[in-house]
Amino acid sequence: TVVRRAEREAVALARVEDVRPEAIRYLNRLSDLLFVLARVLARADGHGEVLWKHERRRV
Numbered sequence: 001t002v003v004r005r006a007e008r009e010a011v012a013l014a015r016v017e018d019v020r021p022e023a024i025r026y027l028n029r030l031s032d033l034l035f036v037l038a039r040v041l042a043r044a045d046g047h048g049e050v051l052w053k054h055e056r057r058r059v
């Protein structure tokens with residue numbers, strides 16, 4: 001999601017500049033909330049779980 005991308009960018013920025021930890025924590029919680037809400041709404045709408053499968057790449 002856009003919020004998750006913003007969180008990753010904020011964490012990367014925090015490595016080189018001062019970023020308030022509360023801002024990163026807020027983005028993380030907001031991302032979690034949106035994820036859970038999407039799952040709840042999908043279930044209420046009759047959609048099943050979409051499970052993510054990690055595909056291992058062969059080296």
